[in-house]
Amino acid sequence: MKTLNVLIVDDSRDDAVLLEEMLRSGGFLVSSRQVETPEGLQEEMANQFWDIVLCDNNMPELDARRALDIVCRHRPETPFIIVSGGLSEEAASGVMKIGASDYISKHCLSRLVPAVAREVRRSGGRGFDSKRLAGELKQKLAGREGAALFLVEPCRYRDFVGHAGEALLSVFSERLAGFALGGRVWRYREGVFALVLPAGGSSAEEIARGISESFRRPLLAGNEEWFLGCRIGGSLHSGQDSEELLRQAETALDCARQSGGPCFYRQGMEQRARERIEMDKALFQAARNEEFDLAYQPQYDLVTGRIIGAEALLRWNWKGNRISPAVFIPLLEETDLIQEVGEWVLRKACSFNRSMQQEGLPPIRMAVNLSAIQFRQAGLAGKVERALQDSGLEPRHFALEITENIAMHHGSKIVSTLNELKEMGVELALDDFGTGYSSLAYLKNFPMDKLKIDQSFVRGMIEDKSSEAIVRWVISIAESFGLGLIAEGVETAEQAALLRQWGCSEAQGFHYCPPVSEEELKMRLAAA
Ligand code: C2E
Ligand code: CA
Ligand code: CA
Numbered sequence: 138m139k140t141l142n143v144l145i146v147d148d149s150r151d152d153a154v155l156l157e158e159m160l161r162s163g164g165f166l167v168s169s170r171q172v173e174t175p176e177g178l179q180e181e182m183a184n185q186f187w188d189i190v191l192c193d194n195n196m197p198e199l200d201a202r203r204a205l206d207i208v209c210r211h212r213p214e215t216p217f218i219i220v221s222g223g224l225s226e227e228a229a230s231g232v233m234k235i236g237a238s239d240y241i242s243k244h245c246l247s248r249l250v251p252a253v254a255r256e257v258r259r260s261g262g263r264g265f266d267s268k269r270l271a272g273e274l275k276q277k278l279a280g281r282e283g284a285a286l287f288l289v290e291p292c293r294y295r296d297f298v299g300h301a302g303e304a305l306l307s308v309f310s311e312r313l314a315g316f317a318l319g320g321r322v323w324r325y326r327e328g329v330f331a332l333v334l335p336a337g338g339s340s341a342e343e344i345a346r347g348i349s350e351s352f353r354r355p356l357l358a359g360n361e362e363w364f365l366g367c368r369i370g371g372s373l374h375s376g377q378d379s380e381e382l383l384r385q386a387e388t389a390l391d392c393a394r395q396s397g398g399p400c401f402y403r404q405g406m407e408q409r410a411r412e413r414i415e416m417d418k419a420l421f422q423a424a425r426n427e428e429f430d431l432a433y434q435p436q437y438d439l440v441t442g443r444i445i446g447a448e449a450l451l452r453w454n455w456k457g458n459r460i461s462p463a464v465f466i467p468l469l470e471e472t473d474l475i476q477e478v479g480e481w482v483l484r485k486a487c488s489f490n491r492s493m494q495q496e497g498l499p500p501i502r503m504a505v506n507l508s509a510i511q512f513r514q515a516g517l518a519g520k521v522e523r524a525l526q527d528s529g530l531e532p533r534h535f536a537l538e539i540t541e542n543i544a545m546h547h548g549s550k551i552v553s554t555l556n557e558l559k560e561m562g563v564e565l566a567l568d569d570f571g572t573g574y575s576s577l578a579y580l581k582n583f584p585m586d587k588l589k590i591d592q593s594f595v596r597g598m599i600e601d602k603s604s605e606a607i608v609r610w611v612i613s614i615a616e617s618f619g620l621g622l623i624a625e626g627v628e629t630a631e632q633a634a635l636l637r638q639w640g641c642s643e644a645q646g647f648h649y650c651p652p653v654s655e656e657e658l659k660m661r662l663a664a665a
Contacts, residue, residue, distance in 0.1 A: 487535060
């Protein structure tokens with residue numbers, strides 16, 4: 138009999154032992170481990186294969202939703218059962234919707250064994266015998282060096298399992314078949330498909346793009362249209378055996394899960410994946426120990442030359458190196474840590490701004506960046522309100538910068554949150570304006586005060602006519618919508634002069650001042 142690897146996420150040792158005992162007496166050969174922290178779960182998921190995860194809901198450092206997020210980042214197909222004493226029916230159905238397999242009350246554990254048996258049977262049925270696939274691939278690939286193996290999975294697959302499940306997966310695989318050598322698509326694992334692409338002709342990158350494109354069109358299943366999108370990991374066949382090729386494509390798929398775009402296997406990718414896991418762990422610790430810092434970049438009035446505001450920018454040092462926010466913020470977002478860290482940023486920026494005023498420095502407006510993820514949790518407006526109240530900072534001295542792709546994630550809910558913030562008197566700025574989708578439609582619906590001209594356009598506007606046109610267009614949009622305007626990434630006097638001439642009233646950038654420490658910002662304010 139095969140051993141069942143069970144990961145128990147629970148803070149009570151007694152409960153974990155009880156679950157193990159019940160599974161054993163239900164006839165399973167169990168090998169289990171218990172974790173109770175995000176780091177622990179992260180590590181177990183990264184390092185070992187688990188047949189099933191049994192998860193409590195109320196732990197000091199973790200709840201089921203967050204745990205499921207972590208599990209899905211590593212192996213979204215893992216059966217995940219919530220075993221909890223204190224989860225309301227409502228909360229339970231919420232977590233089921235985002236992909237838990239079942240919910241079992243600790244007061245009614247008789248369902249445990251049948252539920253685990255069912256899930257293991259299901260995932261075994263869905264699971265693919267990778268030896269057999271490797272054998273079939275070997276035949277397919279013989280004499281075809283330069284062919285590529287792709288693993289493709291639908292995005293947000295778990296969201297759909299309950300609804301259209303099987304039907305959806307089969308139309309998904311039909312669409313994929315159009316790209317495959319001989320039209321053959323294998324089911325590799327639950328929700329993951331494998332296909333071989335012929336050598337020669339279009340490059341693997343082009344085909345990957347073609348596949349991504351094709352999933353922008355809706356899939357029709359059960360008389361409904363579904364927008365799934367997909368993630369693609371690929372590896373080129375250059376004589377390695379088919380098991381190795383599969384393993385490489387897996388690594389590439391892991392990378393695609395993180396980056397969003399298609400990924401191709403390159404040498405050293407495993408090493409980078411390991412580093413990422415290490416960085417993830419360090420980020421958990423940093424969040425717990427508040428090891429982050431803020432830098433402040435002053436914002437200037439182009440006419441008077443005065444500092445009128447500052448943008449708070451998150452900083453993190455790891456192993457003696459400054460890590461770019463462009464690297465670690467996506468990691469914080471994936472693990473939902475951005476909720477905690479984002480709140481810390483809010484509070485710190487408010488209280489620092491207030492303390493400068495108390496020291497008698499000229500009042501400025503402090504801007505904080507918000508991630509789309511921060512809108513996912515209820516109560517964002519309340520958190521901002523509390524940060525303001527606790528620090529004593531007036532809302533008019535505070536601004537939030539959000540990017541337009543926020544709306545892609547949250548639709549109408551976000552508008553009401555933005556309205557709440559606006560009513561409080563906080564300024565709302567649309568960051569990176571012009572780089573996202575359907576900017577104008579959002580402008581009509583979002584209660585914005587200000588547009589930020591993205592630095593990529595500012596950088597290009599002197600040499601390149603289209604950037605110039607975009608900058609002037611953003612300026613005219615701001616005028617006609619009655620919005621404020623600030624240019625970011627201004628690096629030269631020439632850019633500054635042109636922006637002023639075209640009617641932009643505020644700017645920030647290396648030309649004026651890079652992001653600086655608290656002390657330095659105070660000095661600059663005092664000198665003004
Ligand atoms: P952003 O909001 O577009 O921030 C402006 C970025 O441009 C900052 O990069 C800033 O240091 C940089 N910058 C400023 N002036 C110039 C210039 O003249 N030339 C050039 N080339 N760059 C300039 P940074 O600090 O690396 O931050 C990168 C991004 O990380 C930010 O882009 C923002 O999206 C995100 N971020 C930073 N702090 C936070 C935070 O607390 N929360 C969230 N959610 N995101 C943050
Ligand atoms: Ca910003
Ligand atoms: Ca920006």
